[in-house]
Amino acid sequence: MAPIDSTALIARAEAISKEFEYGADDVRKGVKEFLRLMDVGLQNDGEAMTMIPTYVTSVPNGTEKGVYLAVDLGGTNFRVCSVYLTGDSKFTLTQSKAAIPKLMMTSDSHTLFSFLAQQVKEFVDEHHGDHFAETADHHLQLGFTFSFPVDQRAVNKGYLIRWTKGFDIADAIGKDVCELLQKEIDALGIPVTVAALVNDTVGTLMARSYTSPGKTGTLLGAIFGTGTNGAYVEKLSKISKMTKPDSGVGEYDKSTGEMVVNTEWGSFDNAMQVLPDTLYDRQLDKNSVNPGIQMFEKRISGMFLGEILRNAILGLQKDVGLFSAATIEETAALNTPWSVDTSVLSYIEADDSEDLATAKSVLEEQLGVSAAHVSTEEARAVKILVHAIGKRSARLSAVPVAAILIATGKVKPSASLDDAAETKEELDVIDIGVDGSVVEFYPGFEKYLREALREVPEIGSDNEKRVRMGVAKDGSGVGAALIALVAAKMAGIPAAFAADEL
Ligand code: ADP
Ligand code: MG
Numbered sequence: 001m002a003p004i005d006s007t008a009l010i011a012r013a014e015a016i017s018k019e020f021e022y023g024a025d026d027v028r029k030g031v032k033e034f035l036r037l038m039d040v041g042l043q044n045d046g047e048a049m050t051m052i053p054t055y056v057t058s059v060p061n062g063t064e065k066g067v068y069l070a071v072d073l074g075g076t077n078f079r080v081c082s083v084y085l086t087g088d089s090k091f092t093l094t095q096s097k098a099a100i101p102k103l104m105m106t107s108d109s110h111t112l113f114s115f116l117a118q119q120v121k122e123f124v125d126e127h128h129g130d131h132f133a134e135t136a137d138h139h140l141q142l143g144f145t146f147s148f149p150v151d152q153r154a155v156n157k158g159y160l161i162r163w164t165k166g167f168d169i170a171d172a173i174g175k176d177v178c179e180l181l182q183k184e185i186d187a188l189g190i191p192v193t194v195a196a197l198v199n200d201t202v203g204t205l206m207a208r209s210y211t212s213p214g215k216t217g218t219l220l221g222a223i224f225g226t227g228t229n230g231a232y233v234e235k236l237s238k239i240s241k242m243t244k245p246d247s248g249v250g251e252y253d254k255s256t257g258e259m260v261v262n263t264e265w266g267s268f269d270n271a272m273q274v275l276p277d278t279l280y281d282r283q284l285d286k287n288s289v290n291p292g293i294q295m296f297e298k299r300i301s302g303m304f305l306g307e308i309l310r311n312a313i314l315g316l317q318k319d320v321g322l323f324s325a326a327t328i329e330e331t332a333a334l335n336t337p338w339s340v341d342t343s344v345l346s347y348i349e350a351d352d353s354e355d356l357a358t359a360k361s362v363l364e365e366q367l368g369v370s371a372a373h374v375s376t377e378e379a380r381a382v383k384i385l386v387h388a389i390g391k392r393s394a395r396l397s398a399v400p401v402a403a404i405l406i407a408t409g410k411v412k413p414s415a416s417l418d419d420a421a422e423t424k425e426e427l428d429v430i431d432i433g434v435d436g437s438v439v440e441f442y443p444g445f446e447k448y449l450r451e452a453l454r455e456v457p458e459i460g461s462d463n464e465k466r467v468r469m470g471v472a473k474d475g476s477g478v479g480a481a482l483i484a485l486v487a488a489k490m491a492g493i494p495a496a497f498a499a500d501e502l
Helices: 006-019 024-043 102-106 109-134 177-187 200-211 279-286 302-320 343-350 357-367 376-407 414-422 437-441 445-454 460-466 475-490
Strands: 065-073 077-086 091-099 140-146 150-154 157-160 192-198 220-224 228-235 258-262 430-435 467-471
Touching: 006 302, 006 376, 024 376, 065 109, 065 200, 065 475, 077 109, 077 475, 091 109, 091 475, 102 109, 109 140, 109 177, 140 177, 140 200, 140 475, 157 177, 177 192, 192 200, 192 475, 200 220, 200 228, 200 258, 200 430, 200 475, 220 376, 220 437, 228 376, 279 302, 302 343, 302 376, 302 437, 343 357, 343 376, 343 437, 357 376, 376 445, 414 460, 430 437, 430 475, 437 445, 445 460, 445 467, 460 467
Parallel strands: 065 140, 140 192, 220 430, 430 467
Antiparallel strands: 065 077, 077 091, 150 157, 220 228, 228 258
């Protein structure tokens, strides 16, 4: 084959990257549609962007205390931890983590949930064995972070609506996932009570609110990991579907006038009214387990960005003979659907060197493209694709954040902010907790997200500056512990403390 024409290669890569551009007008249109669909979901059951009431009616202030268990089924890993909340916005946490075997993601509910219960047993045996020997009648309270759409009917009861993120276990649909887990825990005879069902977004919101400095409660918890989703504090009066006569809602505390709502924004605009679409997005969707669903998530999160990149690289291969000098096995990751991890994008994006040595070695190790025969121009072409895909993800992520700032009345007109600045009035921060490997590790993710926020007229740079965004470290564990605490309190169960902490 003739040597690859570098000029044509870079030109084609740039043309593809243009297709991934998501401009200021697109962001504005996205925000408008997001606001519309928020309202639709708050008013009606069964909408794609579900807007799930979580039965959590307040956020922590940092004074909460006790030892709680938490487990997290997030998508890629299963984590078990115990959290000791010390009541001063601080905590200590012990945890174990196991990868979820791929086969279990499409098995049956007994196979999956007995595996989860077994992990809980091993953790409790190792870390809380003594505690239980002494207080055999006292059950540890567990918060179950389950990051899939559920129809929540009480703080510890929720029926699975559908699987996402590659899971597909038909017999679990419509079942109460707390009961599924409790049954398997009981079968193993461990003294643990599933006290609360927690979406990871709500956990992130709670954890951030417990740990964040100052008196301001956190407004939004947002995940950019395997999937993407967010939960925010909404006025009860706006969740009108809860007051419909046949809504079947359980008991909850109405005194705060607020409730945390889990948006399920991964399903924003499944109708594809405003979302960007490329050939590579369409290829991904067609080959996914849920075509036409989670269309927003498929453009943003870790489960998908690697596959979009793989499709785009294959496109460059076909169009202009990218990697034509390299040896690529039939079984290489590049030739295998869903086998390019999104961390690949982070590593390539981060490589600012002249010869793109890191990018080349990532191409070899992670994609199976022999580095010896990859030119710097070819690596550069891949980096152009990576940058386009990553930046689009970050800018799209600004859409729900902007919409929620606007919907909750947090943004202020620029003029009033000027006045406040003149009178040296303290401008209140808008606190947002984030979690997930994509927001945490993709270079520039927050920067691009903030750029897009500023482009929304209602927000502008004055309000964007008020946004304080921070990773809720160990958010799902601490958040689940906090919700287990609230649930146990409501049920009249006293807080537990480990013997050596009393
Ligand atoms: P979970 O969603 O299970 O809670 P994470 O937040 O760690 O777990 O997200 C895992 C996802 O993040 C995977 O899809 C993985 O491909 C992606 N990922 C892992 N490391 C990185 C990284 N360095 N940069 C970008 N994405 C990453
Ligand atoms: Mg997570």
